[in-house]
Amino acid sequence: MLTRRLLMGAGLAVPWFRAIAAGEDATNRIPDDLQGxxxxxxxxxxxxxxxxxxxxxxxxxxxxxxxxxxxxxxxxxxxxxxxxxxxxxxxxxxxxxxxxxxxxxxxxxxxxxxxxxxxxxxxxxxxxxxxxxxxxxxxxxxxxxxxxxxxxxxxxxxxxxxxxxxxxxxxxxASYAQETAGLVDNFVAVGRRRIAVFYQADAYGRSGWSGVRAALARHGETIAGEATYRRGTKFTSIMRSQVEILKKVDPEAVICIGSYAACAAFARDAVDLGLQVPMANLSFVGSENLLKLLLEAHEDAEPYTRLLVNSQVVPSYEDxxxxxxxxxxxxxxxxxxxxxxxxxxxxxxxxxxxxxxxxxxxxxxxxxxxxxxxxxxxxxxxxxxxxxSIKDYNLGIRERVSFGPERRQGLQGVYYTVVEDGRFVTLNDWGGRFS
Amino acid sequence: MKVKKLFRKTLFGVFSLFGMIGLSTSILCVYTVDTHLSEEYVTNSRGIAKTIADASVDILLNRDLSALQSLIDQFLEIQGIRYIYITDEAGEFLAHTFVPGIPEEIRTGGPIGGAAVERHLPGMGDFVEVGSPILAGVAGAVHVGMDTSLIALKIQRAIGQQIYLISMVFVVGVFAAIWFVNLAARPMGELLAYAVALARGEGDPSKAPVLERDDEAGQLARLFLHMSDNGSAGAPAGPP
CATH class of the missing domain: 3.40.50.2300 (Response regulator)
Structure with missing residues (x-):
């Protein structure tokens, strides 16, 4: 049975192995609608x-x-x-x-x-x-x-x-390393050094986890605690286990590396179960979808959203x-x-x-x-x-874009947003909001 | 009545025989499947752990941990593997597949080298875990946990299939036994009817069909007839 599963996994590569083995000319495989x-x-x-x-x-x-x-x-x-x-x-x-x-x-x-x-x-x-x-x-x-x-x-x-x-x-x-570093630096700056991580149990979550770990290490800290969820988790899922794991380590902030449905479910259950600390999400979360789920979860959704802080890799669309x-x-x-x-x-x-x-x-x-x-x-x-050839290119945002052999990422900027009156606005004062 | 008793005894014999066959083959089956599957699981786990350990060296030294996570996630798709985790040389967890978190039993340490240990993780089940060092252990270790409940499931399935087969053979055997017993009992019944008729003096005792048989029933019938004739010839004449 084990062997069969391995062979099934390898079967994913069969089509192009077959094409190569057959010496198939790629031009023979073009669908009719693309021949032109x-x-x-x-x-x-x-x-x-x-x-x-x-x-x-x-x-x-x-x-x-x-x-x-x-x-x-x-x-x-x-x-x-x-x-x-x-x-x-x-x-x-x-x-x-x-x-x-x-x-x-x-x-x-x-x-x-x-x-x-x-x-x-x-x-x-x-x-x-x-x-x-x-x-x-x-x-x-x-x-x-x-x-x-x-x-x-x-x-x-x-x-x-x-x-x-x-x-x-x-x-x-910008990279997740840059996003997580920015979040950690800002949390530490306002005195929140015990940072826990809630993340998706896959390469995305590990990438963010790794960024948080590296950023905390620069401040002489380690990840206070961690909890995970499976990719594909829906908003209707219960996150009680994850919240209880993190409550045990008494974090001062939680950085969430996940998708909007799971992160919204976690934020909801964390607040309901008394974990009242700032909860940060990365840009990948899809901020508007996250906010929509939380706003629809309860008539008074303010407790669910007032502790959110989301990092973004593009400026605010309201600006x-x-x-x-x-x-x-x-x-x-x-x-x-x-x-x-x-x-x-x-x-x-x-x-x-x-x-x-x-x-x-x-x-x-x-x-x-x-x-x-x-x-x-x-x-x-x-x-x-x-x-x-793109050097110092004006894309229409304030940051200029440059590429080169040693620079395969055009933008470096990270922006931070919080929820005010049911929408995300730029966060300018971390101390005033989270200290 | 005698035929029914005979049938009951035969049926009891059939029951006993199949019971013994079923029990002994089930015990053998459980032992064989358990032993072979456990050995196969541990061997496969070691192979997988070593494969990951070998592939991890380059990733650990040169690349982001997300690549390492992506690697172990692919192995998690193999049936039977329930968890994989990688620790560095200091025991820190660098990548793992646990949800909603790393169990305390795992945090306390895993097997060293290729040794296999049995683990019971509350809420998750029973596992066989093997480890494989990365770069001779100086870069950490890979640990792979195989779900032993899958072995139990396969044993149950094997026993179920065996019981099904034996049951089918048993049903066929019972019907065959009834048929054979009836086949054997039929001449006995004829002989009994003949003996009764002979004793009562009913009909012509020399023309009964059972006398034509060339088996033991026929021989007995002819013996009864002979004894009956002799008895009639040697008996003192009674009063007219």
């Missing part, structure tokens, strides 16, 4: 033709974390739709081929194989999640001769920022003094982008604006600039040089 894209390529590269760039995206459009994939896709779509209506990039429209992975690694791997081998996309864009991306990265290395890069995944984990896979991805957002935010709000309202209908099978009400869709918008905006820099004969081989 591959065949009409002026550069010989699949995924780009004289009229189109084809991008591939695998993200969560189902399950408890579907809000992340949907919002990220909406933000990016607003930008791409606008660019396409303006004539595209050097006459080429941008189209996204999208698949749902439900925030699970195996479907993400399968989707990536389909995108690379069957759809033959020009590049991969907007993947969501650490456990998914960490499993996809080896595929990019395996097929490195194809030159398929992963652009701007929605994760702050380290594997796509460092060897051996860092060369196959470009990141825009209309920022040019990119004004553009984002304008295009979101003008085009009202929707996630692909065929992928969104569970009810979901999109937010007019959100940190996640703003990040998707900024990702798309920067990608458009990269594609522009490829010139009239775009090729995958030119992608890395195009990205590295």
């Amino acid at each position: 894209v591959a065949a009409a390529s002026s550069t010989g590269d699949a995924g780009v033709s004289d009229s189109e760039f084809l991008l591939g995206m695998s993200a969560a459009f189902s399950g408890p974390s579907r809000g992340l994939g949907i919002e990220l896709h909406r933000g990016a779509s607003a930008c791409f739709e606008h660019v396409n209506r303006q004539g595209g990039v050097a006459g080429r429209r941008i189209r996204i081929r999208t698949y749902d992975d439900g925030y699970q690694p195996d479907p993400a791997v399968n989707n990536t194989m389909t995108l690379m081998l069957d759809d033959r996309v020009f590049l991969l864009f907007g993947y969501v999640g650490t456990p998914t991306v960490t499993r996809v990265l080896p595929m990019l290395k395996k097929f490195q001769d194809r030159g398929t890069y992963l652009f701007f995944p929605f994760t702050g984990a380290a594997p796509q920022r460092e060897p051996p896979y860092g060369d196959f991805a470009f990141n825009l957002r 209309v003094t920022i040019p990119a935010v004004r553009e984002y709000r304008d295009l979101m309202s003008r085009y009202d982008p929707q996630a692909p209908e065929e992928l969104v099978k569970e009810p979901y009400t999109p937010f007019p604006h959100s940190f996640v869709s703003l990040e998707g918008f900024l990702d798309a905006k920067l990608l458009v600039e990269v594609l522009r820099r490829l010139g009239d004969s775009p090729s995958r081989q030119g992608l890395e040089a195009a990205v590295f």
Whole structure:
């Protein structure tokens, strides 16, 4: 039985092993609807033709974390739709081929194989999640001769920022290490040194846990206590066990590294069970979805939300003094982008604006600039040089974007937000709020 | 009546025989499955722990712990493995798969080297845990816990299948025994009826079908007839 399971696991790799073993020519495997894209390529590269760039995206459009994939896709779509209506990039429209992975690694791997081998996309864009991306990265290395890069995944984990896979991805957002370091530094600064961690039991949670551990070590502290939950946990789940584990260590703050449904459930149960300490969440949590769940949980949700502090990797979408935010709000309202209908099978009400869709918008905006820099004969081989040519680039937010061989992450900024009057606002005074 | 008693004894014999067969084969089955599965589990666990330990060296020295977590998460998909944890040389937990937290029994320490230990974790069950050192132990150790309840489940399943098979054979055996007993009892019944008729002087004793049989019943019937004839010939004449 054990052997069979191992063989089943290995079976995931069978399609491309089979293709390689058979000496199959990839051009023979192009679906009919994409023949035009591959065949009409002026550069010989699949995924780009004289009229189109084809991008591939695998993200969560189902399950408890579907809000992340949907919002990220909406933000990016607003930008791409606008660019396409303006004539595209050097006459080429941008189209996204999208698949749902439900925030699970195996479907993400399968989707990536389909995108690379069957759809033959020009590049991969907007993947969501650490456990998914960490499993996809080896595929990019395996097929490195194809030159398929992963652009701007929605994760702050380290594997796509460092060897051996860092060369196959470009990141825009700050890392989880930067987010957790900022949270720890600010908590310590206001005298909260006993910090516990509540995290998702997978690569994402471990990445955040690792960041908290390293940041605390710089202050001569260790993680006071830890509790975990399984990926895919819903808001209806009970977090009593986790809360009781953390209550035993009497923390002065808890840093949560999870998805919005689980983190909202934890915040709810923590308050209900008397764990009244600041609870920090990382940008990945999807702040608006988290807040929506808590606000709907009780008529008086203020006790659940007043101790929240969420780190963000993009500025507030409420700050209309920022040019990119004004553009984002304008295009979101003008085009009202929707996630692909065929992928969104569970009810979901999109937010007019959100940190996640703003990040998707900024990702798309920067990608458009990269594609522009490829010139009239775009090729995958030119992608890395195009990205590295971005120096001190004004994306429309206050921080400038730069890339280089030793700098595969465009932005470094981390922002902190708290809930006021049922919405997230920028936190400027940690001492006043949490000391 | 005698036939029924004979049948009961035969049936009792069949019951006893199948009972002994069922009991002995079940004991043998439990022993065999338990021993082999336990050995296989421990061997597989050691192999998995060593594989993770070997793969962990590069990750521990050069990469982020999320890569390590991603590695052990993949092994957790193998049936029977319920938990994996990796500690550094000081015993600090670097990656693990426990939810909602690391049990106290685990925090107190795990097996050293390739030794297997049995663990009972409240709320989780019973496990066999093996360890494998990373970089000869100077970089920590990998620990893999296999769920022993799966072994018990497989034993139950094996016994269930065996009992099912024996039950089927038993039912067939009972019907066969009834058929054979009836087959054997039929000439006895004919012989009994003949003996009664002979004693009562009913019918023609020399034309009974049982006299034609070439088995023991036929021989006995002919003997009864002979004895009956002799008895009639040698008897003193009674009063007219």
